[in-house]
Amino acid sequence: MxxxxxxxxxxxxxxxxxxxxxxxxxxxxxxxxxxxxxxxxxxxxxxxxxxxxxxxxxxxxxxxxxxxxxxxxxxxxxxxxxxxxxxxxxxxxxxxxxxxxxxxxxxxxxxxxxxxxxxxxxxxxxxxxxxxxxxxxxxxxxxxxxxxxxxxxxxxxxxxxxxxxxxxxxxxAECRQRYSQYLREFLEPYRDDLGADSRRRLETNPLRILDTKAPRERELLEGAPRLRDELxxxxxxxxxxxxxxxxxxxxxxxxxxxxxxxxxxxxxxxxxxxxxxxxxxxxxxxxxxxxxxxxxxxxxxxxxxxxxxxxxxxxxxxxxxxxxxxRLNAEAHRRRPVCVIPIGGSYRRHGMELAQELRAAGIPAICEFDSLRPLKARLKQAARHDCQWVVLFGEEEEKSQEVVLRNFYEGSQETIPRDGFAAAVAARISA
RNA sequence: GUGGAUGUAGCUCAACUGGCAGAGCGCUUGAUUGUGGUUCAAGUGGUUGGGGGUUCAAGUCCCCUCAUCCACCCCA
Structure with missing residues (x-):
């Protein structure tokens, strides 16, 4: 196992x-x-x-x-x-x-x-x-x-x-070569004061000794020939x-x-x-x-x-x-989706359709499909997704051919016609 | 490669000189029918990073190991 x-x-x-x-x-x-x-x-x-x-x-x-x-x-x-x-x-x-x-x-x-x-x-x-x-x-x-x-x-x-x-x-390349030689000659007498890394670089790449952080080495370099003078x-x-x-x-x-x-x-x-x-x-x-x-x-x-x-x-x-x-937060906020919540198991398809209409209109949308959970819990999810707008659709709305549009930030809600609702949502978002 | 610090619930952290592993936040549900954020209540949460050892008893002490962070180094 x-x-x-x-x-x-x-x-x-x-x-x-x-x-x-x-x-x-x-x-x-x-x-x-x-x-x-x-x-x-x-x-x-x-x-x-x-x-x-x-x-x-x-x-x-x-x-x-x-x-x-x-x-x-x-x-x-x-x-x-x-x-x-x-x-x-x-x-x-x-x-x-x-x-x-x-x-x-x-x-x-x-x-x-x-x-x-x-x-x-x-x-x-x-x-x-x-x-x-x-x-x-x-x-x-x-x-x-x-x-x-x-x-x-x-x-x-x-x-x-x-x-x-x-x-x-x-x-x-030539001036660097020449300067490396000068630097090597300058530092050679102080070889024992250099750290292991710098000692190794004395052979391989003396230039790199210049950016050392070791205080003793920095001190030594004060008097060293300057690369700029050798250009x-x-x-x-x-x-x-x-x-x-x-x-x-x-x-x-x-x-x-x-x-x-x-x-x-x-x-x-x-x-x-x-x-x-x-x-x-x-x-x-x-x-x-x-x-x-x-x-x-x-x-x-x-x-x-x-x-x-x-x-x-x-x-x-x-x-x-x-x-x-x-600015980043504002941008992220601007793209927060509208949350569609179908009420009742048989309305999940309607929820999907409503979300699709919003997306077709260029509005980000998510749908809370889990209709077995209490409406309360699903609204809470919408809030946690930081959604400003929630669209509700269930038996009542199907009868009257409307959707409920709730504004979480304002705490207000209205009923708008089912037909062409996406445009109405778009208008309210940009208002 | 070298040194130091730290590993406990999903997250932030408690737990005395070894003595029943806890809190807050989160999450789930409820406070009568289809309305979030606040409140209240209940529930969910763990092989204390892993392995070994000492002990009647280890989150706590010892050893090993892994991981993370910080610094050296290096560089972006």
Whole structure:
């Protein structure tokens, strides 16, 4: 005999229920609205990709590839991975579908679930959701500016006002290489003061030491050479234009010398938006330029820039904005169904018909079919569904060819002709 | 991967130095015929996350395990 077992979601993965799902849909609609204003088209790539795509794209040295991927072999022994991020798949789609032969630059956005095997905590889940956008094919700084302006427009429409925008440039491959060497030489004498992680990064990826939170390491870095001083001419000019023009287009930002990102493909402009209202996982979005990614994946040398928004975190924040929550509730309220209650078992079919007529008129409607329960109990159900309007129909109404329409909010009720009652209900709802 | 906190009814939580597992909310029904929200009454609710141990006796003490949350880490 099978033991009684209670199934539940696997670690780090959660049901998205009711209000939360509505809030998710709300930010998704806003994203579609705003991004399409800037000429972006929606795409959806598969949840599963070849493992190699992320190893080459995101980078072997990154934490994501190193230890956070859901990787498995399929039945033919191919190594597949649940996507841990969105940019590499889009770059793959760019190459596979030969977007280079279409209008340039390519501008796409996307949304969906992503997976990373990490220890769950507030704002960090094993299945999480991102809304992202990519602009591929234009190397110039105005693309960076426009992308950020669009992003802030989106966040503004959601009701955010004062957000911290951090900006930096990690330079081109050559300047980063050079700087990494300087940093390594600078830190080498203090090797023993570094934590185990940073010591390891000294070899693999010295740049990542810059965003350490360890107080001792931060202290050390005070005197370190600055990445920004080592930028080559083109990268420096690019960054200068981005900064100047962002100011001109009304984007408040702060240059953050320690802002480097965890994905290896970033070049030049990188940015991050954080919120103090989120606990330890305070980054709600991050992004940057990736001028070498497409080439790394075996394609031509095509530049790109993009961002990814942590949708779960974003929604948590949106729900903390009083105005947004009110709007969401009002919207949900507007779609509350009319409740049809047939009185007596032989009137269930009539109930179904009445509900169908309401729906045909575009009015959400539910029908309480369980006529064995007392009318009282069924009215109570209608109230619990937060219905404002209840339609009653039974023997009396059939005789007089009328329906009873009750307004729960007012506590009033009236009798209206059966024929064309849906239009009458519609009129009262919109009144 | 490391550390800390917490698991008792559908939900929020009680239960002393081990001594009969409880309350509120919810849910169901009723307070005479076909009228919700308030009130009153009755009813429904549990292998105390799971397993083992100590004890006359374990929700309580010990061990193991699982899960959740928080932080480190990582990043969205």
């Amino acid at each position: 099978a033991a009684k077992r209670r199934f539940r979601t696997v670690k780090g993965m959660h049901d998205l229920l009711f209000g939360k799902a509505g809030a998710f849909a709300f930010v998704e609609e806003k994203a579609r609205e705003v991004f399409s204003l800037y000429g972006y088209d929606e795409v959806r790539t598969p949840v599963v990709e070849e493992t190699e795509l992320f190893v080459r794209g995101v980078g072997e040295a990154s934490e994501i590839v190193g230890k956070q991927m859901y990787t498995f072999d399929d039945k033919k022994g191919r190594s597949l991975t649940l996507r841990p991020e969105g940019t590499a798949p889009v770059a793959r789609a760019y190459l596979q579908n030969n977007w280079a032969s279409g209008p340039q630059p390519v501008k796409v956005f996307y949304m969906g679930p992503y997976f990373r095997y990490e220890r769950p905590q507030e704002g960090r889940y094993r299945q999480f959701h991102q809304i992202g956008a990519e602009l591929i094919g234009d190397p110039g700084p105005y693309s960076d500016v426009e992308l950020l302006v669009m992003l802030l427009r989106f966040l503004g429409e959601l009701g955010f006002e004062d957000l911290e925008v951090g900006l930096n440039s990690v330079g081109d 080559g001419g083109p990268a420096r000019d690019h960054f200068q234009v981005v900064c100047d023009e962002l100011g001109r287009f009304g984007v408040d930002f702060e240059i953050d010398d320690r802002l480097v990102r965890g994905l290896d493909y970033y070049t030049r402009t990188v940015f991050e938006i954080t919120s103090t209202a989120l606990g330890a996982q305070n980054a709600i979005l991050g992004g940057g330029r990736y001028d070498g990614l497409i080439a790394d994946l075996g394609g031509p040398s095509v530049p790109g820039i993009g961002f990814a928004i942590g949708q779960d975190r974003l929604v948590d924040l949106v729900l903390k904005i009083p105005g947004a929550r009110k």
